[in-house]
Amino acid sequence: MTKAGNNSIDHLGIEDLLCFSLYSANHAMNRVYKPLLDKFGLTYPQYLALLVLWQEDNQTVGQMGERLFLESNTLTPLLKRLETNGYVSRKRDPEDERQVRISLTKSGKSLKKETGSISVCIFEAASMDETAITRLKNQISSLRDNLAQSAT
Amino acid sequence: MTKAGNNSIDHLGIEDLLCFSLYSANHAMNRVYKPLLDKFGLTYPQYLALLVLWQEDNQTVGQMGERLFLESNTLTPLLKRLETNGYVSRKRDPEDERQVRISLTKSGKSLKKETGSISVCIFEAASMDETAITRLKNQISSLRDNLAQSAT
DNA sequence: TGCGATTTAATCGCGCACGATATATTTAAG
């Protein structure tokens, strides 16, 4: 029995669940990012999409979706908002008109440097040393891969 | 330099970010839960809310919010849906009419046993041994607490 | 060549998360 003696194996409190730690930590992360991204008129998922484009420009919606684990029903509206805000352009690929290529505008590219300090803020907010962060990241990523595997 | 040699310290790929591991793992967890919860007409956040009530019945909206790290703007509509589905009742506390007490209905209570097998499915999907899960959960929870601390 | 199957995005509806705001109740100060 744990602490108060009222948590048997099948009566786990929410604070004892891995899923809830993930859920709440992800929201906490979002709350740290929000004020930092507000300055640029970006949401957290929009920022992630830009990170993907800063790695490799001119990707298709599908390629971005693979990297972000998202599909067009989520990405299309998000990318349209980034387009409206002038950070990306969306063009049908002339080679294959089914695909839409997303490319960074000048303003989208310059955002990479302007947002550079954000990662430092997150690192400080995490209050963990770099090797611990890397280890934790790897464990969470492999948990994700296990979960995704099982959802096949 | 890492693998392809194009990831310097300030050009981290999205897969190298702790925040993205959290983001994507949380979504992966959601995707495992969804088919299991669909059987009961529950969403994942609704299930978390019920877990909190199964631990302690008859809580106020505020108390539930503290445990879930959510506020009334999120919880009120969610709890109304649980009420519509017959799992909880919502009543103003006669001692303090500002507060609303959420209590489990008979059907909400019986759901606890009916959903009991879900945690086993999640455990299997995670494909990690129990001590590793516990350690990971504790690390993620303390990361969450650090982040929440800094967002003060 | 023609035509069904596959692939790629887009669209729609619903529920969550949250900032901002509103409403109602209780508390506290004078």
Add this chain to the structure above:
DNA sequence: CTTAAATATATCGTGCGCGATTAAATCGCA
């Protein structure tokens, strides 16, 4: 006792995330 401040919940608008569906382009194969 009255009224301002504090507290608790609810409401509203926006942007995700996703299941289900639709539309258009391409592919495969007879």
